[in-house]
Amino acid sequence: MGNFGQDSDIERELHRVLDSTLSAAIPAWRAPAGGGVVQRILGSAAAALTLKVATGIAVAAAAATFAGVAAETAITGSANPSVWGQAVRSQVDGCKDKLNPGQHGIGECVSAVAKTHGATVSGNHPSASPGAKGKDQGAGDGHGKPAGAGGPANPGAGGPVNPGSQGGGKGPNHTPGKP
Amino acid sequence: MSSARALGDQDEAGPAYEPGNEADFERLYRNTYRRILGTLITLVRDRAAAEDCAQETYVKAYQSWKKWRPDAPVEAWLHKIAINVAISDRRRERIRTAGEIVRRLGRPIPPSDPSTLAERSDLVRALKKLPTKQAAALVLRHFHGYSNREIAAALGVPDQTVASRLAAARQQLQATLDK
Numbered sequence: 001m002g003n004f005g006q007d008s009d010i011e012r013e014l015h016r017v018l019d020s021t022l023s024a025a026i027p028a029w030r031a032p033a034g035g036g037v038v039q040r041i042l043g044s045a046a047a048a049l050t051l052k053v054a055t056g057i058a059v060a061a062a063a064a065t066f067a068g069v070a071a072e073t074a075i076t077g078s079a080n081p082s083v084w085g086q087a088v089r090s091q092v093d094g095c096k097d098k099l100n101p102g103q104h105g106i107g108e109c110v111s112a113v114a115k116t117h118g119a120t121v122s123g124n125h126p127s128a129s130p131g132a133k134g135k136d137q138g139a140g141d142g143h144g145k146p147a148g149a150g151g152p153a154n155p156g157a158g159g160p161v162n163p164g165s166q167g168g169g170k171g172p173n174h175t176p177g178k179p
Numbered sequence: 180m181s182s183a184r185a186l187g188d189q190d191e192a193g194p195a196y197e198p199g200n201e202a203d204f205e206r207l208y209r210n211t212y213r214r215i216l217g218t219l220i221t222l223v224r225d226r227a228a229a230e231d232c233a234q235e236t237y238v239k240a241y242q243s244w245k246k247w248r249p250d251a252p253v254e255a256w257l258h259k260i261a262i263n264v265a266i267s268d269r270r271r272e273r274i275r276t277a278g279e280i281v282r283r284l285g286r287p288i289p290p291s292d293p294s295t296l297a298e299r300s301d302l303v304r305a306l307k308k309l310p311t312k313q314a315a316a317l318v319l320r321h322f323h324g325y326s327n328r329e330i331a332a333a334l335g336v337p338d339q340t341v342a343s344r345l346a347a348a349r350q351q352l353q354a355t356l357d358k
Contacts, residue, residue, distance in 0.1 A: 007321060010302065010352075014221070014322040017300040021217040027230075029208045031201065032238050 196253055199245035208237055211254055214323060215261050221306045221318045222265035224272055225298055232268050236261040251332065258319065258333040266311045305355040313348035316341055 196203040215236055219229035239260050240247075247256060298304070306314040312334055319325045319333060327341045334341065 007349075010317065010349075011321045013300060013302040014318065017303055018217045018220060018322055021220060022213045024213055024216060026209060026212045027234070029205050029237065031204075031241060 195249060196247075198247045198249065204241060204244050207240075207253060207257075211257055212237075214254070215257055217322060218258060218315065218318050219261055219265055221303050221322075222262070222311055222314055223268045224307065228268060228272070232261065232264045235264045239264065252329065255329055255333040258315070259335055262311060262315045262334065265315070269311055301356060302352075305352050308355055309348055309351055313344050313351065316344045317348045317352070320345060 193206065196207055212233065216229055216233045219232045219236075220226055223229050223232055236257065240257055243260075247253065306317065309317070316330055316334065319330045320327075325333070327338050327345075330341045331338045336344075
C-alpha cells in the first residue's frame, strides 16, 4: 500500500490517476425528452380515455343516424330526406281530400297519420326512449288552413308534421272562416 | 498542485449562466463534465459506472436547470447532484455485489480491467471504501482545490462539518492504506 501521510501526497496521487480524465472526450449532450415519467403515463392515459369517449360518441351518433335513416327509408322506400317530406305532405293532402269543402276535422286525420308514422319510426329506432315519445305533443296550436284556402294544414307551430305526434288535436283547431 | 478553480468561477466558462437557457446548459456541460467525471471516478466502482453517473447527474441537473439560482456556485450545485447520484449508485452496487457473491461462490473472482489507471490506484481504492461524502470532501479539497466553504456549499453542510469530515476521512484513509 502507498504512503499518503501528507495532504500533498494525496493531491499528487489524485492528479496522477485523475488528470487523464481532464482530457477525456466529452460525450455529446442530448437533452432528455420533456415531461416526467408520471406526466408521460398520465398523458397517454388521458389520450386513450379521450379517444375511447370520442369513439363511443361517434358510434352512438352513427347508430342513431343509421336507425333514423333506415326507418324513414323503410317507410318511404327512399333514402332521400326530401322524399320523406313529400310522403308526409301527400298523407296530409289525402286527409284533406277525405273532407268535404268547409268540413272540419283535418287535425284528427293528420294526427292519426302522424301517430302511425311516429310509432313506425320509434319502433325502428333502437335508442328511442318511451318517455321521449310524443314529448312535445300538443305544443302546436293546431292552426289549420280552411279547406277552401287550398294550402296544406299546419299541425304544429310553423313546423312540418312531427313524427311521433299524438296530440295535434289538443290545440284549438282554429279556422279563420268559422262563424 | 491541483486543478483548482473556484466553484463559482466562470472565467473559463464565459458569460454567466442563465437558468433555464438550453445553450447555457450545454456550455455548462462542456465546461464541467471532466471535473464531475473525475470526482465520480473516485466515488463509484469503475470508470464506466462513473460515466453513467455523470450522465445521470447532468440529466438531473437539466431537469432542475430552470430552478437553479445564479447566486449559488453552479459547479457546487452540480457536485451536490453528482455526490447524491454516487451515493445512490453505491447503494445499488452493494445490493448487486451481494447477489454476485452468492452466485460466484466457489468460482475464482475475475480480474478487474487493468487498463484503468484509477482502478489500480491504492488511494482510489481506499477512497471507494470511505463514506461517499467523506471521499467527496477529500477529492473536492485535494483534486479540485476547493475551499472548505465551497465544499460546504457543494455538500449542503456547514463549514465545520466539512472540516471534521476531512479530518475523519484522512484518518480512515490512512488506516485503510496501512492495512
